[in-house]
Every structure is written in C-alpha cells, then in structure tokens.
Amino acid sequence: MRKYKNIISTIGRNKLSRCTDAEGRTFNREELINSWKESYHERVSRNEDEVGLRLPQFGALSAIRAHWATSNSPATIVLPTGTGKSETMYATIISERIASSLIIVPSNLLREQIFEGARHFGILP
Structure with a gap:
C-alpha cells in the first residue's frame, strides 16, 4: 500500500x-x-487484538450502502461516543471511492483532528 x-x-x-x-x-x-x-480490504474485528472495522463501524457502513442502493436522498448515521465515527467516514470514502466529500464539523479542534485523520485515513491500514 x-x-x-x-x-x-x-x-x-x-x-x-x-x-x-x-x-x-x-x-x-x-x-x-x-x-x-x-x-482497501474490509475486515471486521471481533476483538481488540484484531485489525479491522469494529462492529458498530461495519454496521454503519452497511447502513450507508443499503441507503445508497435505494436512494440518493440525504441520510443521518448516528453512532455512540467512542465507536469510531471518523474511521467510519474514512472507510466510506475509500470503500465507495468517493472523489470529493464535504465534511462539516462544529469546532476548529475537531476540524484539525478530522483533517489529520483524513490525511492518513485514520487507523484503516
């Protein structure tokens, strides 16, 4: 890679x-x-020792794909704190090969974190 x-x-x-x-x-x-x-090789980790998407991340990615299979209208994905919303976002961009994305965040600190993660695509490798 x-x-x-x-x-x-x-x-x-x-x-x-x-x-x-x-x-x-x-x-x-x-x-x-x-x-x-x-x-990008999608894997789901069943425990903390494995590399891959956690179950909530995989579930959210599956929900996004299911929505896009039937609609092109906006949708909202809700994940609890600490489940990896940023990595889910990166996984969506990479797995669906999205050429451009607009990511809106509520604070400068979060903007910087998202930018740094997107530069390296989080922990996906």
Missing part, C-alpha cells in the same frame, strides 16, 4: 488534482482513487 505524504490541491476548486507518495512519485486523481480499490 502506498503511503501518501503530501496532498496537493488545486487552490481555486479545492479538489484533489495529484498526490505525491513518500518516494516522490506523483499520481493523478484517478490513479489515487483506483489505488483504494487495491489497497
């Missing part, structure tokens, strides 16, 4: 145009999104 260190955005549109990995190789938007297909 490639590690993407620097994300370069086009300033006027704020859309990802290319990405540079740790070795300095540059990839365009399509190559980056296509790499998610190869790099």
Whole structure:
C-alpha cells in the first residue's frame, strides 16, 4: 500500500488534482482513487487484538450502502461516543471511492483532528 505524504490541491476548486507518495512519485486523481480499490480490504474485528472495522463501524457502513442502493436522498448515521465515527467516514470514502466529500464539523479542534485523520485515513491500514 502506498503511503501518501503530501496532498496537493488545486487552490481555486479545492479538489484533489495529484498526490505525491513518500518516494516522490506523483499520481493523478484517478490513479489515487483506483489505488483504494487495491489497497482497501474490509475486515471486521471481533476483538481488540484484531485489525479491522469494529462492529458498530461495519454496521454503519452497511447502513450507508443499503441507503445508497435505494436512494440518493440525504441520510443521518448516528453512532455512540467512542465507536469510531471518523474511521467510519474514512472507510466510506475509500470503500465507495468517493472523489470529493464535504465534511462539516462544529469546532476548529475537531476540524484539525478530522483533517489529520483524513490525511492518513485514520487507523484503516
């Protein structure tokens, strides 16, 4: 799996145009999104020792997919504190290969946390 260190955005549109990995190789938007297909392997962890989505995260991701299978209207997913809402968001973006997303958060601190997590896609690897 490639590690993407620097994300370069086009300033006027704020859309990802290319990405540079740790070795300095540059990839365009399509190559980056296509790499998610190869790099993302969905696993569900049954205990804390396993790597993968926790059951509430997998349930939320399944609910999102079920909703999108029948509708394109907005929906709300509610998860309790500490269940991994951010990682669920990242998993949705990667597994569904969503090219652009708008994430709205209520505070600057949370905005910074979400940005840092999205830069590295949380704990998904």
